[in-house]
Amino acid sequence: MQLLLFLILFPLITALFMLAVRRDTERNWIVKISALLIGAVTVLLLVTQFDKGTLYFGFDAEPVNLLMFVLEMGISLLILWFAVRYRNYLVIALTLVETALILWFEAAATPAVAVKSPLFIDQFSIIMALIVGIIGSLICVYSLGYMRHFYLNHTGIPDRTNTFFLIIFVFISAMFGLVFANSLIWVFFFWEVTTLCSFLLIGFTKTEEATKNAFTALWMNLLGGIAFAAAIVYLTYQPAGMLGLDQVLVSGKALILIPAALIGFAGLTKAAQMPFSSWLVGAMVAPTPVSALLHSSTMVKAGVYILVRFAPVFQGTIVGYTLAFVGAFTFLIASGIAISQTNAKRVLAYSTIANLGLVVACAGIGTAEAIWAAILLIIFHAISKSLMFLSVGTVEHRIKSREIEDMNGLIVRMPRIAAMMVIGIAGMFLAPFGMLISKWAAIQAFIDAPFGLVFVVILIFGSALTLFFWAKWMGKLLVITPDAENVEGLVDKNEWVALVSLAGLTAVTCFIFPLISAILIEPFLLSNYGTMAMISQDNIIIMVMMLFLIVLLPLSILLPHRKHRALPPYMGGVPATPDMHFQNALGARTEMKLANYYISPWFGEVRLARAGVCLCSVFIVIMFAAALVGGGIL
């Protein structure tokens, strides 16, 4: 209980400090110490709580509820103020609707509202807390270096580093609140805080584009917020205690399916599933640590968190299957779009959307095996994706570009950062690394589920697309260009700490995932489903062997070998200089340039995104229709 309160409140205290600090050194120390403390406490939480099962913490929550209500009204007013200032009528309308719904359930005050234990902790909460605590903290540390560079490069705008860290720490606090809250009203409160924080962070640079994209993110998430609030209103008129997650999940599907569909919808908006994927792509205008935070450990993970919590309700219902279809098609289509993207951050954005789609598909199917895969996906994705974003951020400051084509031969120009990126990419799609293990588990889970074949086929094609865009990026990084200079220089120490830690985590989690599964995921499944799921011992041993091989093979460079002669690449017989210039047919000196395939006629963003939006919208409509007509339980 103390640990929970510490994790929720301590980041807020740090945030308050951010209002006061003036000097860079002070801020550096406060952020570093806070990050270390938050990380350490989440680990302490793991060590002390992992074998305790599910614990509920009951206390008189009335004063807190009142405070939350006041703060929620404050958030609504703040958003209204922004919306009026920028004349965004859609946001004004949505905020008013949402506020009305909040006032409705606050005024209703039925017995259902009284949740005995507003806070709780179980193994899944611990996993989420570890992701938020460790990865979130590392991103904070990285930001110290990044933001200094950022203002060196953008001298025109006023330095708002303090505001930046203030919002980030509030964000982290809200995420802890979200994963520990049992009362749905509390979950909703923290949900709204994350919406507000992401709005402020996306619009942080205050450029026209940033403001526009921030409002896109805002209205989409407000739509989700409205659905969430509507679900709470519905539950308010149910028997006592129904607003607690513990009650919701044991109350029988027929009763709960309508609010579950509403909350599922809210989860889709927050997890940036089609048709709401555009806000996450637009969020790329924010400083890179923000993207890392939104994509890996916070925001979008809040969306899938709530979906996984409700998975037992979704299991075996039409609502669940339509939800799973939205996720599966988002996975397929977003993976396709990623092939056509030349901008590194956009590739990462679409890959996030795709992977979240897979998690949503697992949650919608909702069997124990599917949830096992979903939780593994959440863990591995958080680590690899934050590593990728932070590396791209560092590279961007050095080479002044986010284009993948400009990263040609990065292994020569910035060897250490490129190595980090290669680890990150390998983590995203290659055996025996994390994401592939999860995809494997997902195939296994889908195939055993009723009507699972459709999802298997979508997954198989989606991962073939995934392979293409990751491998070609990796190849680009590993090109050996003979004439390039090393421009890596001194990478900021804070950035370096974060990058190395995340790369280490990518590798270590692959070794210890059976342990994570055994002490956290399997007990969670056992208490929620009564069954377990896991990969057999044999296969784990084989994967560990592969991992060792991959770690050992680079050492082969050290093996004794025959003397070799270096030759220039084959240029079709045309004389070429060592830096790959050659004489063309007209006698002019031409530089040889190589570029990747992007296959935009097939995988163009506009065409595919339109198809995805239409398709997924249809499934969402079917989902609500099924929820309304008698629950649609199969």
Place this chain on the structure above:
Amino acid sequence: MISLAGAVVFILLAPVIGGLIAGIDRKITAHMQGRVGPSILQPFYDVGKLFEKEDAVVNETQRFYVLSYFIFAIFTGALFFAGGNLLLVIFALTLAEVFLVLGAYAANSPYSHIGAERELIQIMAYEPMFLLAAVGMYVVTKSFNVSDIAGFPGLIFILLPGVFLGFIYVLTIKLRKSPFDISTSHHAHQEIVKGVMTEFSGPALGFIEVTHWYEVVFLLGFVYLFFAASPVLGIIAIIIVYLLELAIDNTNARVKWQLAVKSSWVVAIILGALNIAALYFIGRV
């Protein structure tokens, strides 16, 4: 259960069998083209000669990629013949292929670069069908383990004819035969020279050849799996399939990569997925 013996036998015998298959391949191809052709042992002489050649590289990292490709391709086959998980086998195969592609990228050469892109496109084309074949076998035998699938009493082919045909279709890509020898071919006189392998020479190219032999044996092992209940039928199937691939190779011109990808995907969905869906349907009724 994993049997180490299967893996060891594969590691020792596969290069011999693979090399012989390559020799027979060349002999039959020669006869189809009205030539006499080289001795069946010619592939061994060729590879032996490659290993005696000077070690000329574009850059040093190539050695690492070739070695990784070699080891993981062997790992793939060894895992298969040890009776391991079929999905993991396919993932390991992909890993091996990716190392080859990275080696081609690293060379910074126009021909090997295009070869690398096309090789990735080929992986994208064949992988769904491979995975569907594994899924189909799971649906029939309720296990992904090669040992269980091989021990299944019924003839898997009877239940999965569509999947089998689909597999044969993409097998052409893996065997690097026309019309799908897009990223590289057995002859270095196509429009992109030798594509993905252009910049590998001497011992490195020797290793790649041997790796291909390992791969061929593994792939034919996969074909055998469809007929595992009857070993005689399995051997006959392998022979027929290989002769069929040779006939296709010699009667077809190379197609564009677009057609290769599209047709492979269509085949995977129509022959592969529908076949499995039909099994589900029959199983339910």
